[in-house]
Amino acid sequence: MAKELENKVAIVTGGGQGIGRGIVMKLLARGMRVVIADKDDDAAAEAADELGENAPDRVFGIQTDVSDEGSVRDMVAETFATYGQIDLLVNNAGHGTKEPIPVEELTLEDWNRVLGTNLTGTFLCSKHAVPHLRKQRGAIVNIASTRALQSEVDTEAYAASKGGIVAITHALAISLGPDVRVNCISPGWIVVDEWQKRSERKAPQLRPQDHAQHPAGRVGHPEDIAEMVAYLGSARAGFITGQNFVIDGGMTKKMMYAGEG
Structure with missing residues (x-):
């Protein structure tokens, strides 16, 4: 099991920080070669240096704006030129607005940016x-969110984008099968304070009730x-495609009432 991903090649967008950084670390530990495609050039380079300390030839960072087709095209071309194949794409890059914005105040610019x-x-x-x-009979794993299934107030752009990711997952799975499997993960509350670049890294501040609201x-x-x-990127998931996996500690299944949690 540990060797089935060995020497295969993955691209992880938004891999310099947060969940993406955790994914990069896991894939490297499984023997993969990994490209960290991140808009934050410093975060990408720093993650590559730290996570690839013992195997610098198996990871590199490249500044990539995933909303820009030319930038994406160049990143994919450089990945192939460096490693000669691509076996796994992890579409993890994402963000929302800095603060919740009521829909009547949400600008088209902010909507389009998200x-x-x-x-x-x-x-x-x-x-x-x-x-x-x-060519590799590879896989795509998209990172959506439980916000595709439920919402907080004034988060329309983020919810719409994540719901769209769930939908494009099954569309791609049907279009690309059987050559390429496509699945989606919808994370819940994932604490990433310690997974940022060094200048922004900090210890998480969590209360007992934060843990308790998760089954x-x-x-x-x-x-x-x-x-x-x-x-999902391995042959063990060979019969799984078009699916959305909610990983949230059971939180979206727990009924909540006012004052609870």
Whole structure:
């Protein structure tokens, strides 16, 4: 099991920080060669240096704006030129607005910025990686969110983008099968404070009630998502495609009332 991903090649968008960084670490531990495609050039380079300390030839960072087709095209081309194949694409890059914005105040610019990274980025990276993935009978794993299934107030752009990722997952799975399997993960509350670049890294501040509102008894960690990515990218998941896996410690299944949690 440990060797089935060995020497295969993965692209992880948004891999410099947060959940993406955890995914990169897991895939490297499984023997893969990994390209960290991140808009934050410093985060990408720093993650490559830290996570690839013992195997610098198996990881590199490249500045990539996933909402820009030229940037995506160049990133995919450099990946193939360096490693000669692409076996797994992890569409993880994403963001929301800095603060919740009421829909009547949400600008088209903010809407397009969120959709451009989260949803259009997933489309563009898939589009340009697919010819290489077909040759390898590879896989795509998209990172959506439980916000595709439920919402907080004033988060329309983020919810729409993540719902779109769930939908494009099954669309791609039907279009690309059987050559390429495509699945999706919808994380819940994942604590990433310690998974940022050094200048922004900090210890998480969590209360007992934060853990208690999860039936699993704790909040999530990047490793929880990364483990599923590694599985879905492997031959062990060969009969799984078009699916959305909610990894949230059971939180979206728990009925909540005012004052609870």
